[in-house]
Amino acid sequence: MNMPLPSATSTLDFTPAVGDMPFTPLQRELLSTAHRLGRDNFAARAAQWDREASFPFANYDDLREAGFLKLCVPTAHGGLGADYPTYMMVAAEIGRFCGATALTWNMHICSTMWTGVLADGIPMTDEQRSEHAARRELHFGRIVNDGALYAQPFSEGTAAAAGRAPFGTSAKKVDGGWLINGRKIWASLSGAADYYGILCTEDKGDDHPDARDTLYISVPATAEGLSISGDWDPMGMRGTVSRNLTFKDVFVTDAEQLMPRGIYFKGAQTWPAMFFTLAPTYLGLANAAYDFTVKYLRGEVEGEPPVQRRQYPTKQIAVAQMRIQLESMKSLFTRAITEARPNPTKDQKLRLYAAHHSVMEGANDIARLAIRTCGGQSMLKHLPLERLYRDSRCGALMLPWTAELIVDRMGRETLYEAGEQ
Numbered sequence: 165m166n167m168p169l170p171s172a173t174s175t176l177d178f179t180p181a182v183g184d185m186p187f188t189p190l191q192r193e194l195l196s197t198a199h200r201l202g203r204d205n206f207a208a209r210a211a212q213w214d215r216e217a218s219f220p221f222a223n224y225d226d227l228r229e230a231g232f233l234k235l236c237v238p239t240a241h242g243g244l245g246a247d248y249p250t251y252m253m254v255a256a257e258i259g260r261f262c263g264a265t266a267l268t269w270n271m272h273i274c275s276t277m278w279t280g281v282l283a284d285g286i287p288m289t290d291e292q293r294s295e296h297a298a299r300r301e302l303h304f305g306r307i308v309n310d311g312a313l314y315a316q317p318f319s320e321g322t323a324a325a326a327g328r329a330p331f332g333t334s335a336k337k338v339d340g341g342w343l344i345n346g347r348k349i350w351a352s353l354s355g356a357a358d359y360y361g362i363l364c365t366e367d368k369g370d371d372h373p374d375a376r377d378t379l380y381i382s383v384p385a386t387a388e389g390l391s392i393s394g395d396w397d398p399m400g401m402r403g404t405v406s407r408n409l410t411f412k413d414v415f416v417t418d419a420e421q422l423m424p425r426g427i428y429f430k431g432a433q434t435w436p437a438m439f440f441t442l443a444p445t446y447l448g449l450a451n452a453a454y455d456f457t458v459k460y461l462r463g464e465v466e467g468e469p470p471v472q473r474r475q476y477p478t479k480q481i482a483v484a485q486m487r488i489q490l491e492s493m494k495s496l497f498t499r500a501i502t503e504a505r506p507n508p509t510k511d512q513k514l515r516l517y518a519a520h521h522s523v524m525e526g527a528n529d530i531a532r533l534a535i536r537t538c539g540g541q542s543m544l545k546h547l548p549l550e551r552l553y554r555d556s557r558c559g560a561l562m563l564p565w566t567a568e569l570i571v572d573r574m575g576r577e578t579l580y581e582a583g584e585q
C-alpha cells in the first residue's frame with residue numbers, strides 16, 4: 165500500500181517568521197521554499213551585497229528559478245496565484261535571511277499584486293476593466309515567460325510619496341502613448357530592473373496637476389531618455405541599490421499603462437493595506453536578530469567559540485523582553501494580513517496602522533536590544549547583527565507610512581470622522 169509521503173504541504177520543520185498559524189497547502193509549500201532558499205543561499209551571501217552595496221543578482225536567479233517572480237501573478241496567467249496574506253508571510257521569511265532581497269522583491273511583487281488581486285477589488289467601469297485585462301496580460305506575460313523584473317520608483321523628495329501632493333513627474337498624452345518627464349529618487353533595483361513602474365501625474369496642459377490624475381506606467385529600462393544617476397553608499401539596505409532616475413521626453417506606448425486612468429488614486433483609497441507590504445521585510449529582520457541572540461547566548465553560533473552567556477539573569481530578562489515584543493509584532497502583523505481587504509472598517513484601518521508602526525519601529529528596537537544583550541563582540545562585521553541593526557533602521561523611514569506619518573494618521577483618523585474638520 166502506498167503511504168502518503170510527508171511533504172512541505174503537510175508539515176513544516178521550522179517556525180516561520182510570521183509565527184505558527186493554520187497555513188494552506190500553498191502557503192506551506194511557498195514558506196518551505198523561501199526558508200530553504202534563505203537558509204541555504206541568501207544568508208551566506210547577505211554580507212557581500214552589504215559590503216559592496218551591490219544588487220543581489222544571484223538571489224534573483226534563485227527566486228526566478230523557484231517561480232517567485234510570478235508568485236502573485238494569477239494562476240490563469242501562468243503565475244503561482246499567491247494572495248495578499250500568502251505573499252506577506254513568504255516575504256517575512258525571505259527578510260529573515262536577506263533584508264535587501266526581501267525589500268527589492270517587494271517592489272517587483274507589488275507591480276503584479278496591484279495590477280492583479282488588488283485591482284480586482286477596485287471599482288472600475290466595464291470599459292476600464294476590459295482595458296486593464298488586456299494590458300495586464302502583456303505585463304504578466306513578460307514576468308511569466310521572460311522572467312522580467314519590475315522596480316517601483318515613486319519617491320521624488322516632495323510631499324507626493326506621502327500622498328500629500330501630486331507627483332511632479334508628468335505624463336503627457338501623445339499619439340500612441342505617453343511622453344514622460346521628471347525625476348525619481350530612491351529607486352530600488354536601479355540598473356537591475358527590466359521595467360520601472362512609476363507613478364506620475366497626467367499633464368492635461370492646464371497647469372493644475374491633480375493627484376486624482378495619477379498614472380501608473382511602466383518604463384522599459386532600455387527606453388531612450390531614461391538615465392540613472394547618483395552615488396549609492398547608504399547606512400543600511402545597501403543591496404537595494406536605490407539611485408535616482410531621470411526621464412527626459414521618454415516615450416512609452418499605451419500598452420505600458422499598468423492601470424487605467426484614475427484607478428491608482430482610487431486603489432490607494434480603497435486598499436490601504438497596499439502600503440503595508442513594506443513591513444514583512446522588517447518582521448523578517450526582527451526574527452533574525454532574535455534568533456541570532458538566542459544562538460549566541462547559548463554559545464551555538466557557528467565558527468564562534470562556544471562561550472555561554474545565558475546564565476546571567478540580565479540576559480534572560482533581555483531575551484524575554486525581545487520575545488514579548490516580537491510576539492506582539494507577529495500578532496498584530498498576522499491579524500492585519502488576514503483582515504486586509506478593500507474598504508476596511510475604521511477599526512481595521514487603525515489596527516493596520518498599529519501593525520505597521522509596531523513592525524517598523526520594533527524591528528530596530530529588537531536589533532538594538534540584541535546588540536546590547538550579546539555585547540561588544542557581537543557587533544563585529546563578520547557576524548550579521550550589526551547589518552541587521554543598520555538594515556532595520558530603514559523601515560520607519562519609508563513613505564508613505566513613515567513612523568511619524570502613521571502616528572499622525574492614527575491620531576487624526578481617531579479623533580475626526582471622515583468629512584469632519
Ligand SMILES: Cc1cc2nc3c(=O)[nH]c(=O)nc-3n(C[C@H](O)[C@H](O)[C@H](O)COP(=O)(O)OP(=O)(O)OC[C@H]3O[C@@H](n4cnc5c(N)ncnc54)[C@H](O)[C@@H]3O)c2cc1C
Nearest residue numbers: 316317318319321326350351352401558561562563566568
Ligand atoms: C532602503 C530604502 C529603499 C527605498 N526604496 C524605494 C523605492 O524602491 N521606491 C520609492 O519610491 N522609494 C523608495 N524609498 C524611499 C522612501 O519610501 C522614502 O521616500 C524616503 O525614505 C523618504 O526620505 P526623504 O528624506 O526624502 O523624506 P522627506 O520627504 O524629506 O521626509 C522626512 C520625514 O518627514 C516626515 N514627513 C514627510 N512628509 C510629511 C508630511 N507631509 N507631513 C508630515 N511629516 C512628513 C516623514 O516622517 C519623513 O520620514 C526607499 C527608502 C529606503 C530607506
